[in-house]
Amino acid sequence: MAAGLVALAVLFLIVAVLYAFGVIQIAVSDPHASHHYTHAVLFVALAVASLVAANFARPKRTT
């Protein structure tokens, strides 16, 4: 579960970079724009959330 969430975070980061450089033009308001920073920020936030969730999901050592 935790490993899957880390992989998801990496995927979100890649998508964020692709949106930031205008490589991806899916569901954007201006398909001719060279950057989609709003989408990039969203995917960075999703990557952070996935990493947080991964940390919650990892097995904890009991003391």
Add this chain to the structure above:
Amino acid sequence: MGLLQGATELFPVSSLGHAVLIPSLLHWKFRTSDPSFVPFLVLLHLGTASALLIIYRQQWVAIIRGFFTAAFRGQIKSDSERLAMLLLVGTIPAGILGVFLEHELKTLFANPKAAAAFLTINGFLMLGAEVLRRRAERRAAVEGKSRVAQEERFEVAEHISFRAAALVGAVQALALLPGISRSGVTIGGGLLAGLRHQEAARFSFLLATPIIAAAGLIEVPLLFSSDVPLVEYLAGALLALVAAYLSARFLLRYFRSGRLDPYGWYCAAAGLASLVLLTLNS
């Protein structure tokens, strides 16, 4: 405009709906296509977000600290840590829907009849939330007690489930529709999640802050274009801050014992009246 936006942003009456309907009904001519209009809206929203940050400054310090502590530890051990994670979960659906549906929803902005219809729906949504809440009060057997005593039987924001936080966050995205009030639907959602009215309002305002601030900050570069009258716009933002601060203070006090009904009836009546007037005028 600053006073109007700041005051109506937090009241559950849809600031966006009023911004679309009132100019149309009064035949005002706004040049929303003007390049400096978006920076103006950005500053007004930053003013509103600043007011919320001032009101909840101590809570935000605890929430941010709680977020990093819980995130690095991988465990929740305090109320502020739980609230931080609830806000994270609640912000994600609104963020996703807001970013991906923004363009489609903005096409409705030019349609005052749609705004009037959504304002009516917004009113009935709030009234429906109160009907369900009264049913929950009957189940909790708190009828006949004072309103404050009734409210105490319900939860504080830190104790709702993560699923409920995600649902409240998802309904927040409905506010992209002109006529649907962000605070109205999130307070209504909070009531359905079992929150006290005042706590539903607090959760709604806390949930709004990152979205409003992020939406504003992303557009900040637009402010530095040469044809933006920055001083006048900053004055508008300051007025929005003052109005939002006073509105939030009023609403938090009102919801100690007050309900959503008056706002629900107002939205339903105003929406229906606007729909009739717009139909007769066309």
